[in-house]
Amino acid sequence: MTVKLLVILLYLGAVFYLGWRGWRETKQAADYLLAGRRMNPYIMSMSYAATFISTSAIIGFGGAAALFGFSLLWLTFLNVFAGVFIAMIFFGRRTRRMGLALDSHTFPELLGRRYKSRFIQGFSGAIVFLFIPLYAAAVLIGISRMIEVGLGVPYAWALVFFTVIIAVYTISGGLKAVMYTDAFQGTIMVAMMLILLFTTYSLLGGVGEAHQTLTDLAPLMPESLKKGGMISWTQGPAFGSPLWLVIYTTIVYGVGIGVLAQPQLALRFMTVSSDRDLARATLYGGLFIPLLTGVAFAVGALSNAIFHQKFGKISIAMAGGNIDKIIPTYIENIMPDWFSALFLMAMFAAAMSTLSSQYHAGGASLGRDVIEQAMGRGRKDSITGSRIGTVVAILMALIWAWVLPGSVIARATAFFFGLCAASFLPIYCLGLYWKGMTRAGAAASLVLGFCSSMFWLLFVHEKEAAAIGLSQALFGQATLVSSFAKGSWVWLLQFVDPNVVALPVSALAAVVVSLLTRKLDPDHVALCWRGLRAKSGEGL
Template sequence: MNLFLLGSIVLIFVVINAFLAFLGYRGTRNASDYLLAGRKAHPVIMALSYGATFISTAAIIGFGGAAAVYGMGILWLTFLNIFVGIFIAFVIFGKRTRKIGHNMDVHTFPEFIGKRFQSKFLHISSALLIFIAMPLYAGSVIIGGTQFITETLGINYDIALMFFVSIVSVYVIMGGLKGVMYADAFQGVVMFLGMFILLIFTYSQFGGVTEAHSSLSGLKERAVDIFGSSGHTGWTSMPRIGSVFWWQLVSTITIGVGIGVLAQPQLIVRFMTVKSNRELNRAVLVGGVFILMMVGVSFIVGALSNAYFEREVGKVSIEAVQNRTDNIIPMFINMAMPPWFTAIFMVTLLAAAMTTLCSQFHAMGSAFGRDFVELGLGIKTKSSVLTTKVAMIITILASTFLAWGLPQFFEQGSAIVAIGTAIFFGLCAATFLPLYVGALFSKRITKTGAKACFISGLLTSSFWITFIHIRESQPLGLCNALFGVDSLASSPWLQNVDPIVVALPVSTIFTIVFSLLSKPPNDRHLKEVFNGVK
């Protein structure tokens, strides 16, 4: 690795981001600017910011590594990311979110649902959930970037962690959402180019697309030998229906992340940054193409890495990295790509992580500073922006601590990045999605129904994570400490059913039932909320 080349590229990248953060700082004059970019974001900037926030090192490193284990079947997640995460999110959810948010003059997701259902409980509780739970997702993103820096430079993990977090922290605290979105758009372009080059170089390693996929198909027997009775049928086909691998791929990875994206607070707030529905329509194409390149390439490269490692070292990916799934993509890049591209890809990963982390830190900071302290508890501060910045610093420290501790907490071979991401996406879907849908599309969903949704989704998810879903219950250890087993479920397939598969239907049913049993919302309030909504 040419450290001078790497240092030069990273320095240029950081300087550009610092300049964009300064532009955001200079253009931030009030809370609306800091929290919603003044509600005047350009559709292309909004789309790139949304996509870059959506795609992080969790997708490239974590889920790229997962693709090396599960194979091309993970591309179903790409389909859901585009169809649900872009088309449905922008066209169906985004337009109503923008208009209703404008009618209520809200700036954050907790404030949105709090005012929509006229509930301080929902406002405060959702803010606390975001503040407490999102560091797990942020920590997973940090791990992905840190792992690549460690693998590439051969430096200590802790040193790489401090270096990585320091770069991200400076400009997100300074620039607010304007600075974040400016940087997101720039970093989105860097990410797109980096992944495009990676796709071309990967196929060139095999002599073309057909040859690459043929090589991977020829490893079917190796997959069956390595994974035994888990249901793996090769890296170019889906696992056997009903098997352990099938449940993990379908319920945790595909459904958990593919559906959970609709209820991501840091993404929902992007819809309120544009001034009209026209901007959202124009953003769909840009967002769709961006997501296709980001997740599609990382999943394809992850799966094809098996054929590369088998050819070069006589081992498939999971064997080559000694079961450390999150190291597969970094190792592939360092072995298969030219040195100059390794430097480019490091910047790509920095961009992927920074865009997501900045939005996460921004969402967590505003949830605690504005929603919990100021609006929830009614504590007036001298500066709303300053309070949010202080809260951001707290969440940065919490996320960094998790990024340091999680690799030691989970057993060797656990896909920590993918697991952390899936947990948070599933938790958001179970607690927020039914009430969010009700807030946008139904005048009959009541405050009581929304509370029932939040509580039932949170409790069911927490129980399933702690006592049933073995990927989390085993490392947590509480189930074993209380009952002497890693999971209360007796059958292997039930142990691998993701919490979202159970918790989301439960919270949906509770939302509907408790709404029907409670008094309908105030007509005057509903008229104000849905004024002009089509």
């Protein structure tokens, strides 16, 4: 315990120094909101990746991998393909240049100015502000569970303690403080995950032996998983089964595609000074992201084999039925004490890097996008408004983390990613590539994407609809499709992620309405496209 506390104190000292440095260099709104647009490519890429990969990925989805096995590794593939390759190469350069041409400081402001619409900026900002605390709560739960298991601190105390630490440097230092600490924290995370991967496979006698051992444990899989369609932890679920739909539509597709429209990630593209820096950042991110997610998912699945060898139980039994505790329990019971202390520090890093970015994005959306721009108030001091918004976002996340049930990290994360994809992705992507997008088309896409996603969540998707109870209260059944014959294609819809339906609805609305409505002013479109075809982004 003494070693763990000493390591944590040293780590926090480094974090607060970087936060103080960010505060010292924050003089104006561009510094607070966009880190002065002069961020080093290594810092930008590590900040992007550290914001992307948090305790929700390592603790939450690592725990989910203990249930669903190696099938979650498809999410790692999509994280790299969509979250790094497509995001940085096809979205990053155009986002940076268009954001600079339109003098945009937040993601909702980029959308609002692209379509010359205060409504789009305000509505987008409201979505970010209202729902990013739920995603932040998932991350906060992850680190609090780690503190609870690793240090024996009560869960409620861990929530408050960690929230206060994050609040100090996020509120004061803005995006510079966030990105400086992200880069430091991301470097720590890489080292810890490499050690974790090597140790786990070594304990099982190597890669081949480890996978065979896990395959042989298939008869011990819980009956609930077998009934849902799971075959084994190495093979995954049967095609078309309820769990196949959950894994591949919600976890793989919903999260993997949703990353393209994450406000706190898109904002990173506007913090570097040139396209060359973005290209360098792509290389760093391409190495960092698969390492972290791939390790977490592999170790989560293999934890079943190691727990069974050591204690005669599979992972979910070791964690008392709470998948959010599987990875913390694995670290505390299997790994050496010195690693436990360092891994706890790495989880501090993972949580702090993501939470600070989430709080910053939520606060900026309320302060700049909703209050200052959409409502036309508080224009004299953007920094103060954003700081107040950050405080509110932090408090909302703390409340969510306090009231949400167990085993919720992966679900809450998937919900936010899917909601962002349905609401923002079509108007973001088409706004970067299609001059024919209109204000009406963007507004229709935004509203229909959001509403269809929420409708499916509240009335069709079984996990959330049953828990919220609105469908039960209004229609007398857990979901609108639960009364259909079990196994039919209609009955199976309750396991299909909202994003599978909402994203096509949003994209179709964007194209159809844009083709039928008045085009934007040609001069404004020309301004948006300024510099997009230049050979170099230097100095733009």
